[in-house]
Amino acid sequence: MSNPRVTTAYFRQAKQEGRPLTMLTAYDFPTARLVDAAGIDAILVGDSLGNVVLGYESTIPVTMEDMLHHVKAVTRAVKRAMVIADMPFLSYHISVEESVRNAGRMLQEGLAQAVKLEGGREVLPQVKAIVNAGIPVMGHLGLTPQSIHQLGGYKVQGKDEAAARKLLDDALALEQAGVFSIVLECVPTPLATLVTQKLGVPTIGIGAGPHCDGQVLVTHDLLGLYGGFSPKFAKRYAQLHENIMAALTAYREEVQSRAFPGPEHGFGLDETVLEKLY
Numbered sequence: 600m601s602n603p604r605v606t607t608a609y610f611r612q613a614k615q616e617g618r619p620l621t622m623l624t625a626y627d628f629p630t631a632r633l634v635d636a637a638g639i640d641a642i643l644v645g646d647s648l649g650n651v652v653l654g655y656e657s658t659i660p661v662t663m664e665d666m667l668h669h670v671k672a673v674t675r676a677v678k679r680a681m682v683i684a685d686m687p688f689l690s691y692h693i694s695v696e697e698s699v700r701n702a703g704r705m706l707q708e709g710l711a712q713a714v715k716l717e718g719g720r721e722v723l724p725q726v727k728a729i730v731n732a733g734i735p736v737m738g739h740l741g742l743t744p745q746s747i748h749q750l751g752g753y754k755v756q757g758k759d760e761a762a763a764r765k766l767l768d769d770a771l772a773l774e775q776a777g778v779f780s781i782v783l784e785c786v787p788t789p790l791a792t793l794v795t796q797k798l799g800v801p802t803i804g805i806g807a808g809p810h811c812d813g814q815v816l817v818t819h820d821l822l823g824l825y826g827g828f829s830p831k832f833a834k835r836y837a838q839l840h841e842n843i844m845a846a847l848t849a850y851r852e853e854v855q856s857r858a859f860p861g862p863e864h865g866f867g868l869d870e871t872v873l874e875k876l877y
């Protein structure tokens with residue numbers, strides 16, 4: 600079969616063979632279709648949905664229902680990439696049972712192939728239970744945006760010895776608990792490199808340097824869909840904000856000057872039909 604679905608085995612093999620993994624976010628059908636067609640290995644329906652699409656200031660207001668709505672749109676579009684659904688704030692904190700139920704909904708209703716959740720040793724019981732239910736789990740360490748009020752801002756994590764050791768120990772514990780991969784967000788390059796060397800499962804970096812086993816970016820950042828600030832690590836591969844603004848402004852001006860629509864954009868009517876109406 601050509602282009603089979605990306606699986607956790609594909610992730611493992613990519614690390615063993617030293618092949619970098621690619622991951623991008625998508626929250627809707629057309630973007631997911633483009634990302635999949637571009638040959639990206641995994642599509643994360645991130646809870647960055649909250650900031651990027653729903654207009655919230657953080658990921659904290661995002662609910663299970665919000666996530667499922669967007670996970671369903673993405674999985675309808677994707678043929679090859681692994682679709683990973685982010686577990687939103689509080690969906691895996693109340694109890695182990697509720698965590699498994701919510702993770703299961705991402706696969707059963709959303710048709711995702713895996714879930715991602717934030718945190719280290721404090722979420723191990725949930726991770727183990729979800730893995731035991733047969734659901735692949737991706738971990739997420741470093742800057743974990745759902746804890747933004749505890750972290751005190753969007754900053755690089757693991758900078759002193761205690762924090763760096765904690766991050767490494769959390770990564771090893773998550774691997775022991777059965778995660779198939781771990782996102783490292785805003786982690787100093789040497790620490791992300793060490794974690795990557797120590798783990799058997801692949802690390803996926805965002806603001807964590809070039810030595811992770813794979814990279815992830817928020818697609819809206821990569822495409823330059825927003826003007827203004829974007830984080831240092833978010834390389835822009837296009838300037839869509841400028842292109843879209845130019846198109847929207849041209850449309851407004853052409854409607855106002857009656858340049859649009861032209862004769863080629865309209866539909867004719869037989870003269871005889873028209874005559875009878877006058």
Ligand code: KIV
Binds near residue numbers: 624739
């Ligand atoms: O929600 C998200 O988009 C993420 C990525 C930044 C890794 O968690």
